[in-house]
Amino acid sequence: ETGVTQSPTHLIKTRGQQVTLRCSSQSGHNTVSWYQQALGQGPQFIFQYYREEENGRGNFPPRFSGLQFPNYSSELNVNALELDDSALYLCASSRNTNSYNEQFFGPGTRLTVL
């Protein structure tokens, strides 16, 4: 059983640029959630995707958007990058939309915005 993978591992961008982060869900999982983890803080929920539709969103502006593909992999897109977007971005997959079932996390993508 393949675990959750994320790419790239690290990324450096400048203010105003756009970035796309990718996540492959664990085999058999149809739900992907994205989190932002700033340095020294706990993860914050960005949004969740279920069967290619957004299924819940945290307190993040519209410049944070996402996609889910038929194979349940997912992308997180951030436009007009700001310095405060520097963080570790985690994705987590689960078997259904109810995240009280175990979420399996990926290793994260470290984004640095200069």
Added chain:
Amino acid sequence: AQTVTQSQPEMSVQEAETVTLSCTYDTSENNYYLFWYKQPPSRQMILVIRQEAYKQQNATENRFSVNFQKAAKSFSLKISDSQLGDTAMYFCAFMTLGNNDMRFGAGTRLTVKP
């Protein structure tokens, strides 16, 4: 607002001893789930233990157990017979039934000393 508070930024324990990590949360909901997650230095977050609020019995997973006090909105994690591999950041998390917005605390950095 639903918040999770971990008041111990850092803790240490000697190998083979017992340590308790504290967590309090604030909610007006009655049906919810509580979690402890472990994030080792390699960053991949894993679920340690889960508690359903409607269950009075405290959850136990091998060396890990919780003390769930619903009225006090407290959810502490006890690690018995601490091992070097327990060294990690530990996050307390909360989610209400039917909601996929998981709220995390700021974390406690636990160091197990040989």
